[in-house]
Amino acid sequence: SQQGEEDPQALSIQEGENATMNCSYKTSINNLQWYRQNSGRGLVHLILIRSNEREKHSGRLRVTLDTSKKSSSLLITASRAADTASYFCATETSNDYKLSFGAGTTVTVRA
């Protein structure tokens, strides 16, 4: 089974609204990363949070990490049509440096 699991699987919101998605993982990590994938394209890195950090911001993105619950959340504020994409969390595990991905959340932003 995969290391990371995103929730929800799909999300549809109106332009201007906020989008929140969650990620849970199973084993000890060095860091957790979020990526975006537009349809048919490669993945693009959005933000990385280290295991000793609790919150991080980058533009309209806010990421939190709770290592005690083995979970993270990604918040996209004031969403735009261009934010329509699939979002994946990835964890780098502590013991073997694997970078493992979850199944992703598909976000649709309606104009």
Next chain:
Amino acid sequence: NAGVTQTPKFRVLKTGQSMTLLCAQDMNHEYMYWYRQDPGMGLRLIHYSVGEGTTAKGEVPDGYNVSRLKKQNFLLGLESAAPSQTSVYFCASSYFSDLNTEAFFGQGTRLTVV
């Protein structure tokens, strides 16, 4: 700056044929990864490498082999292709873990096995 380049971009194979996918990166990254992406499954790690001459198994290694003879290249081989290996394959690379940096992805190889 090319980043991560995958060759080929598309390929159709017959069952039982073999092929090699090439991943090349020009960023002097130590770590390289091969993933497959299937609908609804996200990315699953096939094999990865933490440096030249090293390889390790990921979540779904069966039916694939890899080699990292040069630091900049990571090859993924299918010895006897099966329809279950129809997928989109992504290669990625990153610096050492201690630097906590992100992975850079290629644009993918769409493989169909008939």
